[in-house]
Amino acid sequence: MSGLSLKNVSKHFGMLEVIHDLSLDIADGEFAVFLGPSGCGKSTLLRMVAGLEPLSGGEIHIGGKRIDALAPGDRGVAMVFQHYALYPHMTVRQNVAFGLRNIGTKSDEIARKIAAAAGTLEIAHLLDRKPAQLSGGQRQRVAIARAIVKQPDIFLFDEPLSNLDAALRSRTRIELARLHHRLRATMVFVTHDQVEAMTMATRIVVMNQGRIEQVGAPMEIYLQPATRFVASFIGSPAMNFLAATPTGDANGRIMVRLADGTTVATAIPAAALPASGPFTLGVRAEHVLPGAGSPARVDVVERLGERTLVHALANDGSTIVYDEPGDVAPAIGDHIQLTIDPAHVHLFDAAGRAYHADRIA
Amino acid sequence: MSGAASSGIGRPSWANLLFVLPYMLVLAVLLIAPVGLGMWLSFQDYDMLGGWAGGVGFENFTNLLNDRIFLGTVRNTVIFVVLTTPAFIVIGLFLALSLNDRTRRSSALRSIFFGASVLSVTIVTLVWRLVYLPDRGLLADTLAIVGLHGLDPVVSETYALPAIAVVTVWWIIGLPMTLFLAALQQIPAEIYEAAALDRTSRWRTLLFITLPSIRRTVVMVAVLEIILQFQLFGQALLITGGGPNNRSRPMVQFIYEAGFRDLQLGFAAAASQILFALMLLAALAQMWLGRRQDGAS
Numbered sequence A: 001m002s003g004l005s006l007k008n009v010s011k012h013f014g015m016l017e018v019i020h021d022l023s024l025d026i027a028d029g030e031f032a033v034f035l036g037p038s039g040c041g042k043s044t045l046l047r048m049v050a051g052l053e054p055l056s057g058g059e060i061h062i063g064g065k066r067i068d069a070l071a072p073g074d075r076g077v078a079m080v081f082q083h084y085a086l087y088p089h090m091t092v093r094q095n096v097a098f099g100l101r102n103i104g105t106k107s108d109e110i111a112r113k114i115a116a117a118a119g120t121l122e123i124a125h126l127l128d129r130k131p132a133q134l135s136g137g138q139r140q141r142v143a144i145a146r147a148i149v150k151q152p153d154i155f156l157f158d159e160p161l162s163n164l165d166a167a168l169r170s171r172t173r174i175e176l177a178r179l180h181h182r183l184r185a186t187m188v189f190v191t192h193d194q195v196e197a198m199t200m201a202t203r204i205v206v207m208n209q210g211r212i213e214q215v216g217a218p219m220e221i222y223l224q225p226a227t228r229f230v231a232s233f234i235g236s237p238a239m240n241f242l243a244a245t246p247t248g249d250a251n252g253r254i255m256v257r258l259a260d261g262t263t264v265a266t267a268i269p270a271a272a273l274p275a276s277g278p279f280t281l282g283v284r285a286e287h288v289l290p291g292a293g294s295p296a297r298v299d300v301v302e303r304l305g306e307r308t309l310v311h312a313l314a315n316d317g318s319t320i321v322y323d324e325p326g327d328v329a330p331a332i333g334d335h336i337q338l339t340i341d342p343a344h345v346h347l348f349d350a351a352g353r354a355y356h357a358d359r360i361a
Numbered sequence B: 001m002s003g004a005a006s007s008g009i010g011r012p013s014w015a016n017l018l019f020v021l022p023y024m025l026v027l028a029v030l031l032i033a034p035v036g037l038g039m040w041l042s043f044q045d046y047d048m049l050g051g052w053a054g055g056v057g058f059e060n061f062t063n064l065l066n067d068r069i070f071l072g073t074v075r076n077t078v079i080f081v082v083l084t085t086p087a088f089i090v091i092g093l094f095l096a097l098s099l100n101d102r103t104r105r106s107s108a109l110r111s112i113f114f115g116a117s118v119l120s121v122t123i124v125t126l127v128w129r130l131v132y133l134p135d136r137g138l139l140a141d142t143l144a145i146v147g148l149h150g151l152d153p154v155v156s157e158t159y160a161l162p163a164i165a166v167v168t169v170w171w172i173i174g175l176p177m178t179l180f181l182a183a184l185q186q187i188p189a190e191i192y193e194a195a196a197l198d199r200t201s202r203w204r205t206l207l208f209i210t211l212p213s214i215r216r217t218v219v220m221v222a223v224l225e226i227i228l229q230f231q232l233f234g235q236a237l238l239i240t241g242g243g244p245n246n247r248s249r250p251m252v253q254f255i256y257e258a259g260f261r262d263l264q265l266g267f268a269a270a271a272s273q274i275l276f277a278l279m280l281l282a283a284l285a286q287m288w289l290g291r292r293q294d295g296a297s
Helices: A042-050 A092-102 A107-121 A136-148 A166-183 A194-200 A218-223 A228-233 B014-041 B059-065 B068-098 B104-118 B121-132 B138-145 B160-172 B174-186 B189-197 B202-213 B215-229 B234-239 B251-261 B265-296
Strands: A004-013 A016-026 A031-035 A057-062 A077-080 A154-158 A186-191 A203-208 A211-216 A240-250 A253-258 A263-269 A279-283 A288-303 A307-314 A319-325 A335-340 A346-348 B044-047 B051-055
Touching: A004 A042, A016 A042, A016 A057, A016 A211, A031 A042, A031 A194, A042 A077, A042 A154, A042 A186, A077 A136, A077 B189, A092 A107, A092 A136, A107 A136, A136 A166, A166 A186, A166 A194, A186 A194, A194 A218, A203 A218, A203 A228, A211 A218, A211 A228, A228 A240, A228 A279, A228 A346, A240 A263, A240 A319, A253 A279, A263 A346, A288 A319, A307 A335, B014 B044, B014 B265, B044 B059, B044 B265, B059 B068, B059 B265, B068 B160, B068 B174, B068 B215, B068 B251, B068 B265, B104 B160, B104 B174, B121 B138, B121 B160, B121 B234, B160 B234, B174 B202, B174 B215, B189 B202, B202 B215, B215 B265, B251 B265
Parallel strands: A031 A186, A031 A203, A077 A154, A154 A186
Antiparallel strands: A004 A016, A004 A057, A203 A211, A240 A253, A240 A279, A253 A263, A279 A346, A288 A307, A288 A335, A307 A319, B044 B051
């Protein structure tokens, strides 16, 4: 089977360490997404798997076989590049066939594989064109076709959707998910776009500054972010963060007081929390409820169509974002009252570590 | 929307002519007029001492085509172009491929290879005279070590022209190398990475990725070198003086001698027209070949 296993992998460029002692296992058939901001090391990590970047330390195994000393072409991986990297002077057919010719595949088998891939990706009518005659989306399909015909153990995608327009990006997302389902191949996808990660991944690897912050299924990461970084990076709008001071517990659940004086009786077990230190309360927009509660004033209203985001200023000056369905939102300057749903709040300690309520089914 | 229609964009305006006028004037006075004058001269009997003796039709040309020395210079010049142009492409490309990295060693070598290009022809030929010096030159000394004696290229009918070709390539290999380096650096690194993932051998990478990517530069270098090397003059004049037995005499030297030594301007102008036609033909053929490959691949 063709799972991917990274063991204590590290990478430095001179004095600058970009990957710190990273270990990760990706099972056969998984669609793993490396997600993180620019410069977090996700692309470097992918390029290390591909063999385009040497390791400074550690091991990489594919299907149980150590591959980090092998040449890129001998690793059983195929890569789709951000800028497609098609050979500009070759036709689509030649582009797709090139890798197969290099390993001495017979012409009739090449033709058969190209026909199959062209059918899957609907590029049969483009086979005799050059890359310059294709649109961005078509080039993307050719790049994927070039990867598919090699029947690799692992597909690597390096931000392949970032050059497409919004409509094409969402369509390609769906097609990639469909392709993964059909091929049942192991895929590793790098992106800084949390929507891409949430919609396609079977498992998301959230990275920050060369380290893994959290590995988990999309909803697991959304509902129970392991750190404040993950909580702020996943979800749109970003989670609200408010300074909170513990005031005791009720039935073993911690109670906190916010800067504006509001007390929130959370569902987080008090025993899990460290004894002291500053805390931050995190709550997503959908768990801030308008109606009765602490007073606030509407500052900005963002209408997204199916819902409206309202940015409100609490008494202490902190901003809280909540959402309203449709277009039933207050006007800027309106005085409103907000309640935080205590069952869905998270607490973060000074180091950014998260504490959650027990999972609600 | 009359505003957009009358904005003047896309319509010719005589005021624009003012901007190109200075250049056009210089071009007309220093290039177009002399070329026209040269063409006119080639059909005249014009002697610098005797003055103009009227038109002679194609007589200068028929005289040239019956002049064995002139035909010899045509042959020499064509051989010289055939010797040097492929060498400029192959060696220039080889150097560019070898030195296309960011190491200090490559950067130093690039400077050294380009360095010779800034030397004047007199210095270059002086240096190579020392190499080619019969019996005592570097070449003679080196060959003597392996037991070869008496191979003195500058006095050999067979080796005089190749010896000048070697000097020329050594002298100005820097330009093709630099042009190839610039072209190589335009190839995106991602394409080589894709090729590496496609298990492309080094040889196939050169053949199927690098060369097709710089094909236009190869054509450009070829055309440039054909035009430049057809104008061979200084090296031949200073190393061999055109000898021995006219075997290294190039067309430009013939034109120079006919015009400025023998003062036969009409005759020299006719020879110039033939040189011009040869250069034009060779450059057009090269460009046509390049374009045909463009369409075929």
